[in-house]
Amino acid sequence: MERWAILNKLILIFFMGLTLIYQETIGLSWAVLLLLLYLCINICLHLSSRQVLVTLFLLFSMTLSIMGNVHVSALFILLLPLSVVELLDKWKTRTILSFILAIVPVFYVQQEIRAIYVLIAIYTFFTYTMGKFFHEKLVKKEEQLDAMRIMQQKLMKQINENDAYMKQSAYMFKLEERNRISQEIHDDIGHAITGALIQMEAAKRLMRGDQEKAEQLLQNAIGITQDGIESIRLTLKNLKPSIEQVGINRLKLYIDEFQARHDKRTMLTYRGNMDRITHMQWKIIQENVTEALTNSLKYAEASTLIAVDVNVLNKLIRIVVKDNGKGAAKIEKGLGIIGMEERTATLDGKIIIDGNDGFSVTTLLPIQQDEGKS
Amino acid sequence: MNILEIQDLTKKFDDFIAVDDMSLAIAEGEIFGFLGSNGAGKSTTINMITGLLRKNKGSIMILGKETSKDSEFVKRHIGLIPQEIAIYEDLTAYENVKFFAGLYGLRGGELHDRTVEALEFVGLTEKQKSYPKTFSGGMKRRLNIACAIAHQPKLIIMDEPTVGIDPQSRKYILQSVHKLNEMGCTIIYTSHYMEEVEEICSRIAIIDHGKIIAEGTKEQLKSLITDSKLIFIEVKSQEAIDVDTIYKIQGVTDVKVDENTVQIHTELGVNNLNQIIDYFIRNQLEIRSLDEKEPNLETVFLTLTGRNLRDS
Numbered sequence: 001m002e003r004w005a006i007l008n009k010l011i012l013i014f015f016m017g018l019t020l021i022y023q024e025t026i027g028l029s030w031a032v033l034l035l036l037l038y039l040c041i042n043i044c045l046h047l048s049s050r051q052v053l054v055t056l057f058l059l060f061s062m063t064l065s066i067m068g069n070v071h072v073s074a075l076f077i078l079l080l081p082l083s084v085v086e087l088l089d090k091w092k093t094r095t096i097l098s099f100i101l102a103i104v105p106v107f108y109v110q111q112e113i114r115a116i117y118v119l120i121a122i123y124t125f126f127t128y129t130m131g132k133f134f135h136e137k138l139v140k141k142e143e144q145l146d147a148m149r150i151m152q153q154k155l156m157k158q159i160n161e162n163d164a165y166m167k168q169s170a171y172m173f174k175l176e177e178r179n180r181i182s183q184e185i186h187d188d189i190g191h192a193i194t195g196a197l198i199q200m201e202a203a204k205r206l207m208r209g210d211q212e213k214a215e216q217l218l219q220n221a222i223g224i225t226q227d228g229i230e231s232i233r234l235t236l237k238n239l240k241p242s243i244e245q246v247g248i249n250r251l252k253l254y255i256d257e258f259q260a261r262h263d264k265r266t267m268l269t270y271r272g273n274m275d276r277i278t279h280m281q282w283k284i285i286q287e288n289v290t291e292a293l294t295n296s297l298k299y300a301e302a303s304t305l306i307a308v309d310v311n312v313l314n315k316l317i318r319i320v321v322k323d324n325g326k327g328a329a330k331i332e333k334g335l336g337i338i339g340m341e342e343r344t345a346t347l348d349g350k351i352i353i354d355g356n357d358g359f360s361v362t363t364l365l366p367i368q369q370d371e372g373k374s
Numbered sequence: 375m376n377i378l379e380i381q382d383l384t385k386k387f388d389d390f391i392a393v394d395d396m397s398l399a400i401a402e403g404e405i406f407g408f409l410g411s412n413g414a415g416k417s418t419t420i421n422m423i424t425g426l427l428r429k430n431k432g433s434i435m436i437l438g439k440e441t442s443k444d445s446e447f448v449k450r451h452i453g454l455i456p457q458e459i460a461i462y463e464d465l466t467a468y469e470n471v472k473f474f475a476g477l478y479g480l481r482g483g484e485l486h487d488r489t490v491e492a493l494e495f496v497g498l499t500e501k502q503k504s505y506p507k508t509f510s511g512g513m514k515r516r517l518n519i520a521c522a523i524a525h526q527p528k529l530i531i532m533d534e535p536t537v538g539i540d541p542q543s544r545k546y547i548l549q550s551v552h553k554l555n556e557m558g559c560t561i562i563y564t565s566h567y568m569e570e571v572e573e574i575c576s577r578i579a580i581i582d583h584g585k586i587i588a589e590g591t592k593e594q595l596k597s598l599i600t601d602s603k604l605i606f607i608e609v610k611s612q613e614a615i616d617v618d619t620i621y622k623i624q625g626v627t628d629v630k631v632d633e634n635t636v637q638i639h640t641e642l643g644v645n646n647l648n649q650i651i652d653y654f655i656r657n658q659l660e661i662r663s664l665d666e667k668e669p670n671l672e673t674v675f676l677t678l679t680g681r682n683l684r685d686s
Binding site for chain 2: 330356360362
């Protein structure tokens with residue numbers, strides 16, 4: 001932006017220099033001195049950043065042009081309008097006023113350069129204001145761009161986090177699955193085979209003496225082995241633990257823990273088909289419930305009961321965390337609430353916060369069509 | 375084309391957030407309902423659309439123009455019927471309408487013609503020389519409507535137009551909403567009377583705490599909650615009921631028999647009541663009473679927000 005003002009000044013000085021040379025005025029040396037002085041002042045002006053100094057330099061440059069006009073050459077007045085416009089811009093006056101003030105000296109200017117003064121005044125005013133206008137626009141656009149970049153970064157981070165979460169929960173699933181299988185092998189199949197083995201050993205020993213008893217024992221062993229095979233089949237069939245189990249169990253666990261740690265009665269109820277809730281939705285439910293419970297703990301004085309309800313409706317999942325505390329007539333959106341809103345919005349959900357009767361946080365999430373896949 | 379487009383609209387009164395990051399689009403020719411309890415942010419939104427309140431954030435476009443920039447253009451195409459009746463008691467009905475139409479720049483013969491048309495539309499032609507002092511609440515409301523439509527706006531906003539009026543005027547107003555819509559007007563209708571909204575609106579937004587929590591046709595809204603309705607049939611004796619046969623009727627998803635009442639879950643939108651009744655008649659089961667429970671907007675609101683519409 002300053003670049004344009006400087007360029008403007010250069011053009012003016014160049015124009016004056018040329019005119020002075022061709023006019024062959026008497027005080028050429030004085031004129032050169034004044035022009036150089038003007039240059040120095042304006043260089044200082046653009047170098048300093050303090051308002052007072054800038055104002056001083058501008059005033060000085062204005063007096064210089066007036067002095068030059070009176071004592072050396074009428075042309076020096078042409079440097080005045082730009083200084084006026086610059087000064088008034090520094091003081092943040094309205095543009096139209098600075099235009100009028102820049103044009104006013106025309107009445108005091110020598111007649112022969114009046115026309116050229118008006119031309120220069122208008123020219124400097126226009127270039128300066130336009131420069132300013134576009135510069136401001138540019139700054140604004142850059143700010144917008146920055147804001148968008150930050151937003152993009154934030155979203156990228158979120159994507160990465162969610163990605164990591166998905167991987168982690170897939171891993172968790174595997175782990176839980178492995179645990180379940182080993183548990184079942186130990187509990188059912190292991191016991192069954194051991195039992196069968198013992199019976200067969202016994203049958204082997206009894207074979208000679210008590211054939212009937214031995215046969216019975218063998219029959220038992222066959223039965224047990226059959227059961228074992230059946231239970232292997234069942235274990236394998238049940239291989240996939242539903243998301244439901246993991247999600248609701250984790251929430252249950254958390255709420256039990258919360259209840260044990262803080263002296264608040266906390267209840268979890270759930271209705272509908274939990275199978276339709278996806279991993280990502282469980283993650284958000286878990287986080288929102290955690291946040292809402294913390295809020296209740298912090299702000300709901302005298303509350304004795306917190307109810308958490310997960311309800312799967314036809315096309316929506318509704319999660320409500322409600323306490324019976326004093327509520328809040330005015331709800332201030334703190335970081336916690338904004339966080340919940342942002343999280344929920346990533347899955348096209350909504351948050352309703354109500355402080356009329358106790359304090360309640362309702363999360364609404366649309367059910368995703370490709371359920372269970374994500 | 376969308377007649378109204380709202381993006382990220384926010385309004386704060388000090389700390390209180392009346393409208394919270396609301397986005398919405400209304401197409402031309404719709405009757406769009408704003409449904410919400412008192413203080414949900416309906417009137418605040420409307421006041422921002424009409425330019426009576428400044429917004430803190432966001433944009434409102436009417437016919438593709440930003441309201442805060444082209445306010446004159448926008449106002450010319452909006453008719454607002456405010457919640458509180460806004461008419462002059464010491465002007466006649468005719469003068470009232472003429473005055474308001476005049477504000478929109480109508481002049482001379484056109485002004486007169488439009489005034490007469492508007493009065494005729496609300497059925498107050500005979501009363502045009504009378505003063506509103508002598509009018510009933512319903513007639514005042516109708517005059518209020520005439521004042522807002524005389525300049526033939528494209529978008530008419532009605533803010534609780536049926537509060538505190540007699541049933542007859544209410545019916546009249548609801549009919550006129552339909553008529554205006556048939557004439558090509560887009561209508562935004564706010565109310566906390568669920569039945570009205572359900573009856574006349576082609577699309578509905580449920581607003582709570584300054585947010586749109588659900589939006590769509592009434593069928594879409596209901597289907598958020600459930601896709602089935604319940605039919606209760608009380609019979610004299612349940613012994614001869616064959617549940618499997620009822621299951622075979624189209625749309626039936628679940629049948630329960632509890633004492634002498636048969637509870638039938640059936641898909642919404644499948645009309646199978648005749649077949650169900652037919653089954654009972656054919657098997658000579660005496661029906662004592664029949665009750666149908668279909669989800670309505672009230673249930674939707676209650677389920678989503680946990681509160682009744684009428685609670686404030």
